Amino acid sequence: MAVPDNLKTEIEASKFYLHPEHEHISRKINLPTGYGKDRIVAMIRDPWWIFTYWEITPQTEQETFNKIANNGEQFDRSVLRVHDITYIDYFKTFKSHSYFDITLKDLAKTWYIDVNYPNRSWCVEIGMVTKQGNFYLLARSNAVQTPRFGMSDVLDAKWLISSEKYWEFACLSYGLNMYDEEDLEEFFTRQLNKSMSSPGMEIFKIRKKRKRFVTAWNRSELMEEFLKNRLKKGLFSALISGLASLTFIRKTKSK
Amino acid sequence: MEKGYLAFVLHAHFPFVRHPEHESFLEENWFYEGITETYIPLIKMIDKLLEDGVDFRFTISLSPTLMAMLEDDLLNKRYTKKLESLLELSYKEIERTKPYPQINKLAHMYNNLFREALYIYRDKYGSRLLNAFKKFDSSGKVEIMVCAGTHGFLPLMSQYPQAVRSQVKIAVDTYKRIFGHTPRGIWLPECGHYPGVDSILKDFGIKFFILDSHGILFAEPRPSFGVYSPYFCESGVAVFGRDSESSKAVWSAEEGYPGDFNYREFYRDIGYDLDHDYVKPYLNGDGTRMNIGIKYHRITGKTDYKDIYNPDAARDTASYHAGNFVFNREKQIEYIAGKMDRKPIIIAPYDAELYGHWWFEGIDWLNFVIRKVSYDQKVFKLTTPVEYLKKYDRYQVITPSYSSWGYKGYSEVWLNGANDWIYPHLHMMVERMSELANNFPNANGNLEMALNHLARELLLAQASDWSFMMKTNTFSYYASQRVKDHIDRFNKLYDMIKYNRIDAAWINKRRFQYNLFQDVDYKVYINK
Numbered sequence: 026m027a028v029p030d031n032l033k034t035e036i037e038a039s040k041f042y043l044h045p046e047h048e049h050i051s052r053k054i055n056l057p058t059g060y061g062k063d064r065i066v067a068m069i070r071d072p073w074w075i076f077t078y079w080e081i082t083p084q085t086e087q088e089t090f091n092k093i094a095n096n097g098e099q100f101d102r103s104v105l106r107v108h109d110i111t112y113i114d115y116f117k118t119f120k121s122h123s124y125f126d127i128t129l130k131d132l133a134k135t136w137y138i139d140v141n142y143p144n145r146s147w148c149v150e151i152g153m154v155t156k157q158g159n160f161y162l163l164a165r166s167n168a169v170q171t172p173r174f175g176m177s178d179v180l181d182a183k184w185l186i187s188s189e190k191y192w193e194f195a196c197l198s199y200g201l202n203m204y205d206e207e208d209l210e211e212f213f214t215r216q217l218n219k220s221m222s223s224p225g226m227e228i229f230k231i232r233k234k235r236k237r238f239v240t241a242w243n244r245s246e247l248m249e250e251f252l253k254n255r256l257k258k259g260l261f262s263a264l265i266s267g268l269a270s271l272t273f274i275r276k277t278k279s280k
Numbered sequence: 281m282e283k284g285y286l287a288f289v290l291h292a293h294f295p296f297v298r299h300p301e302h303e304s305f306l307e308e309n310w311f312y313e314g315i316t317e318t319y320i321p322l323i324k325m326i327d328k329l330l331e332d333g334v335d336f337r338f339t340i341s342l343s344p345t346l347m348a349m350l351e352d353d354l355l356n357k358r359y360t361k362k363l364e365s366l367l368e369l370s371y372k373e374i375e376r377t378k379p380y381p382q383i384n385k386l387a388h389m390y391n392n393l394f395r396e397a398l399y400i401y402r403d404k405y406g407s408r409l410l411n412a413f414k415k416f417d418s419s420g421k422v423e424i425m426v427c428a429g430t431h432g433f434l435p436l437m438s439q440y441p442q443a444v445r446s447q448v449k450i451a452v453d454t455y456k457r458i459f460g461h462t463p464r465g466i467w468l469p470e471c472g473h474y475p476g477v478d479s480i481l482k483d484f485g486i487k488f489f490i491l492d493s494h495g496i497l498f499a500e501p502r503p504s505f506g507v508y509s510p511y512f513c514e515s516g517v518a519v520f521g522r523d524s525e526s527s528k529a530v531w532s533a534e535e536g537y538p539g540d541f542n543y544r545e546f547y548r549d550i551g552y553d554l555d556h557d558y559v560k561p562y563l564n565g566d567g568t569r570m571n572i573g574i575k576y577h578r579i580t581g582k583t584d585y586k587d588i589y590n591p592d593a594a595r596d597t598a599s600y601h602a603g604n605f606v607f608n609r610e611k612q613i614e615y616i617a618g619k620m621d622r623k624p625i626i627i628a629p630y631d632a633e634l635y636g637h638w639w640f641e642g643i644d645w646l647n648f649v650i651r652k653v654s655y656d657q658k659v660f661k662l663t664t665p666v667e668y669l670k671k672y673d674r675y676q677v678i679t680p681s682y683s684s685w686g687y688k689g690y691s692e693v694w695l696n697g698a699n700d701w702i703y704p705h706l707h708m709m710v711e712r713m714s715e716l717a718n719n720f721p722n723a724n725g726n727l728e729m730a731l732n733h734l735a736r737e738l739l740l741a742q743a744s745d746w747s748f749m750m751k752t753n754t755f756s757y758y759a760s761q762r763v764k765d766h767i768d769r770f771n772k773l774y775d776m777i778k779y780n781r782i783d784a785a786w787i788n789k790r791r792f793q794y795n796l797f798q799d800v801d802y803k804v805y806i807n808k
Contacts, residue, residue, distance in 0.1 A: 032539075033531045034687050038752040039546060040294070040633045041745070043309055043570045054764040057771065060708045068436055068703065069474075069682060071690035078704050135700055167439045170475075172682035172690065173498045181501040184676040194506030197616055198493050198524055 065151045067166040072143030072174040077105065078135040079151050081163045089153055089161050098155040103129040106150040106160065107138055110168060115148050126154070143174035284508075284613035284624040285663040286526075286653065288646070289490060291467050292319065292632035293343035293431055295745040295762075296796055300354055304565045307758055311349055312362050315409070316573060318636040320397045321643040323405075323412045329650060330419055336650045337662040340413070340632065341425035341467035344454040345743070347410060348796035351458070356407040363401065366573060367394040369562050373550075373574065382588045383576050389591055390574050410458055417459055423664035425465035426455040429797070432742035433694045435474040435682060436703065440710040443742070444480050446804045450739065452484045453799050464666050465489060469744050470694070471522070471629075471685035478513035488518040488665050490629055495683035496521030504676050508616050508624035510669060511678045519680050520665050525612060526628040529605055530639075537605075538639035541579045542597040544589050546638055548577040575640075598641040602648030610659040625668045626660075629685075698756070699747035705767045709738045710805070712774050717805040720777075730782050731802035733791055734773050740794060741766035 065079035093100050108121035115121055127136065129151075140147055149166040176191055294314055299305035322340075329336050349355050370391040377384040405411045416422035428434060429450040437443040448466070455463040462485040468477070471492045481489065493507050496519065503511060507521030530536050551559055551572035560567050577586035578594065609626060616624040635642030653662055669675075686693035695703070716731060723731050741763055749759035769790060776782050 032536060034693070034752060036531070036538075036634050036638045037631055037748070038754040039638045040314070040631070041307075041310055041749055041754045043306060043564075043755070054761070054768045056705060056764055056767055060704075062708075066439070066703070066707060068695060069690070070692050070695050071688060076695055076700060078700070080704070170682075173500065175498060177498065177500040177502045179501040181504075181676060181678075184501075184504045186502050186504045188502075190504075191502055191506075193619065194503075194508065195497050197508070197612075197619075198497060198506045198521075 063164045065149060065164040065166040067147065067149050067169045069169050069171060070137065072172045073139060073141055075138050075140055075147055075149070075169055075171065076135065077138060077149050077166060079164060080134070081151065085163060089163060093153065093155055093161060096159075098157045098159060101154050101156045104152060104154050104160075105129060105136060105138065106152060107140060108148045108150065109140075109142070109145055110148050111146045111170075113146075115168065116165075121148070140171060143171050146170045282623070282658065282661045283617040284626070284660045285668055286609055286613075286626045286628060286660055287337065287339060287520075287663050287665055287668065288650075289339040289341065289425070289467075289627060289629035289665075290322070290632040290635065291341040291343075291427065291629060292346055293341075293427060293469075294346050294349065295431065295743045296345040296348060296740060296794065298349065298352060298355055298793070298795070300793060302565075304358075306564045306568075306570070307755065308355065308358065309362075309564065309570070311346075311355065312359050313571070313573060313637060314633055315359060315401070316363065316366070316394075316397055317640070318633050318643075319409055320400050321636045322632065323409065324396070324400060325643055325647045326416055326422060327412070329647075330416075330421065334651060334654050335661075336654055337421055337423070337664045337667060338650070339423040339425060339465070339664050340416075341427050341465070342413060342455075343427040343431050343467075343469075344429050344451045345431065345796065347454055347458060350410050351408065352795070360398075360402055360407060363394060363398050365562055367391070367398060369559075369572070370394050370574065382590075386576050386589060386591070387574075414459060423465065423666055424455075424459065424463070425467050426451045426463040427467040428469050429454075430739045430743040431469040431745060432739070433469055433472045433684075433691070433744040433747070434477055435472045435684070435691055436694060437706070437710065437742065438474045438477070440707070440714075441480065442714055442805045442807045443710045443738075444477060445483070446735065446739065447742070448480055448484050448486075449804050450797050450800055452486070453801075454797065457799065462486075470748075471495065471683065472691070472694075472744075473680055473684070474682050475679050478515045478517040478519070482515040482517050486517060488520060488669065490520045490522065490627060490665070491680055492522050492683050492685040492689060493524050494689055495519075495680045496678075498681035498683070499678040500681075501678060503678050505620050505622075505624070507627065508620065509622065510625065510665065510675055511680075512675050514677060514679065518665070518669055518675065519678075520625070520627045522629055522685065523626045526605070526609065526626055527630075529608070530630060530634070537601040537645065538634070538642065539579065540597050540601070541581055542590070542593045543579055544575055544594065544640035545577045545579045545586050546575070546640075548575055548586050550574045550576070594641050595644060598644040599648050602645050602652055605645075605649055606652045606657060609653075610657055613660045622672055625663065625665075627665070693751050694744055694747040696751055698753075699750040702741075702747060702763050702767075705763075706738075706741060709741065709767065709770050712770075713738055713802070713805045714807045716774065716777055717802050718808045721803065721806055723802075726782050726784050726787075727777065728802075729784070729791075730773060730777050730787055732800050733787050734770060734777065735800050735802045735805065736791075736794055736797055737766045737770040737773065739797065739800070741770065 059080045061082055063081050063085050065077055068076045070076050090100060104126040106124050106126050108115060108124040110121045113120060146168055148168050150162055151164050152160050152162045154160055176188065294311050297307045297311060299308065326338065370387060373387040374391055377387045401407060413424055417424045428447040432447045434444050434447065452463060464487045466481060466486045466489050468489050471490065473491050473495050496503055496507050507523050510518045510520045512518055528535060530538065549571045551563060551570050559572065562572050563570055576589055578589040580587045613624060635646060650662065683689055684691060713734060720727060720731060746759040746763045750756045
């Protein structure tokens with residue numbers, strides 16, 4: 026068998042490898058499609074992406090429709106409103122630095138959100154936007170913080186460490202010579218062309234100040250994989266949501 | 281005087297797979313293969329190192345589900361039977377391969393290995409391999425770490441501290457019951473870390489854990505010595521970072537040792553290669569072809585053509601690779617030592633099952649490395665994380681970054697289109713668990729038994745193995761069936777408890793099947 030790029034994952038999977046394909050005949054289990062509780066939950070996938078899933082009960086949905094009608098407004102669309110709440114106690118003040126909306130299709134119940142910024146805090150609301158432009162909240166998520174990606178700016182007074190020294194140790198950690206541009210260059214290209222077995226190496230992309238390029242690469246590759254996974258599951262609605270997020274990305278990029 | 285240190289850390293784990301309801305169960309073979317190919321050879325290696333008085337240090341992490349399986353009577357009986365039948369097959373193979381001297385030599389090799397394995401397993405350790413690890417623990421040379429309860433990926437349950445606490449508590453309780461003292465180190469499943477988890481570890485007396493390199497390098501404030509020194513978290517728990525260079529030597533697809541053409545080929549097995557009628561009695565009940573564990577070929581090259589395996593050449597290669605590894609560490613440590621105000625430590629963690637199971641010669645390699653470090657050089661010494669921590673008074677305080685050692689370094693392996701459907705259920709189970717725990721803070725009798733079993737179903741559903749297998753499409757059907765089964769039984773039991781119609785017989789049947797964690801305590805989920 027050919028040695029794949031991502032050897033570590035294959036080796037780990039080999040623990041569970043007995044033969045190519047096998048299916049048990051076992052009992053059919055139908056899981057509940059919902060738990061009758063309004064909720065939206067946010068989870069961290071990586072420094073740029075968060076995942077959310079939600080459940081809104083038909084009652085809550087109806088009540089909100091009624092509220093909109095009682096206020097003399099008309100429903101326009103359902104959205105995820107993604108708030109940047111870094112350093113803000115959002116749940117006290119309901120204020121955020123900024124937010125963006127993602128328009129939902131009827132069947133979507135989960136969403137991978139490209140928040141694009143590491144080391145920021147986020148809160149996702151699901152709600153309805155009216156033709157008059159008002160937002161009616163259905164549910165609000167927990168707060169999550171995307172991981173830092175790169176060297177911290179915070180210095181420790183007792184253990185002063187210059188960025189030069191930091192990079193020296195970072196390069197050492199990956200067996201690289203920080204003064205050898207070619208070495209770094211080669212390493213860098215290798216990381217970009219192939220899947221990585223040790224993703225921590227991505228720090229070098231920042232160092233080489235090619236962050237924009239790398240971010241774009243990350244986006245397209247991750248999105249492609251996302252769509253592939255979704256398509257495999259045969260979910261038409263997921264395809265729509267995938268396409269919608271692609272459109273969304275293009276929009277953010279063109280901004 | 282040495283200039284630095286190297287700490288090997290092997291993480292051993294299997295999810296809890298035990299199916300008494302079937303006479304033989306395919307997936308139990310994961311565990312059996314792990315015992316024959318990794319755990320027994322590893323035990324043999326350490327025993328011999330101790331016997332020879334080698335000055336070595338070694339760290340092993342044992343997951344609580346693995347420990348539960350290692351002390352289970354039914355699995356022990358089944359494993360012994362399995363090994364006996366393998367031995368029987370190896371005798372047949374000696375006969376069958378007589379006309380082919382090259383293969384016949386290998387048949388003898390397997391026969392020796394299985395005979396020795398049976399001796400170590402049944403006779404030396406009385407079908408209780410944990411006795412070996414207990415012995416190692418008290419030797420002072422081997423550090424035994426624990427791992428979270430069912431290997432739950434903690435960052436994806438971090439919004440529920442009680443769920444994380446429960447994973448840690450059952451781990452520490454299980455370890456204490458077996459080893460008689462609190463574990464000093466914990467292996468965070470998949471090195472999955474989120475800022476703040478250390479305060480929970482501290483509550484249970486844990487002294488250290490290990491992260492992937494970027495967990496340390498991206499920490500706040502800026503870490504002074506990269507991954508070559510431990511640090512303290514705010515809570516006082518120490519954290520070590522994985523050294524990528526020594527990892528790459530083994531894990532890398534291009535440069536890694538295990539891909540050498542002389543080494544044994546994992547995917548060529550007589551379970552596929554030989555006449556079906558001949559191997560059928562040694563396959564699983566239904567006769568589906570599968571790995572048996574007798575493999576006669578070497579990697580040979582990148583094509584499907586495979587040469588016959590040559591154990592002597594493979595051993596020489598392992599020895600050469602060990603020498604190369606030690607030499608590189610010497611150079612690495614000499615270089616780094618000059619840049620620090622203290623002696624550097626290199627943390628080299630691996631999945632234990634890589635050694636022996638995937639990389640057949642891996643244990644030989646480890647053995648060669650350990651002996652070469654002890655006898656052939658003076659630049660560095662082997663150590664354990666705990667031993668190193670005692671060397672200095674002060675360590676920098678940092679908050680490590682959210683990270684894992686999985687593909688791409690974060691949560692994507694366990695959170696993607698193939699497995700994200702599990703989280704709405706897993707999270708609701710935690711909420712329901714806490715709801716009932718809050719409602720019944722002092723349960724006893726059947727109610728207490730029911731609540732404890734409810735916690736067990738939740739823990740079992742949280743194993744990171746299931747989402748990993750869904751993602752890698754390795755026995756993903758079994759993985760999703762297991763998660764669904766635990767969710768379904770959890771919900772049924774939740775209703776029983778909530779509406780006061782507990783069916784003790786039903787619960788007992790389920791407890792018989794999932795007989796691990798007898799000391800689980802639902803009260804850990806109380807959160808009001």
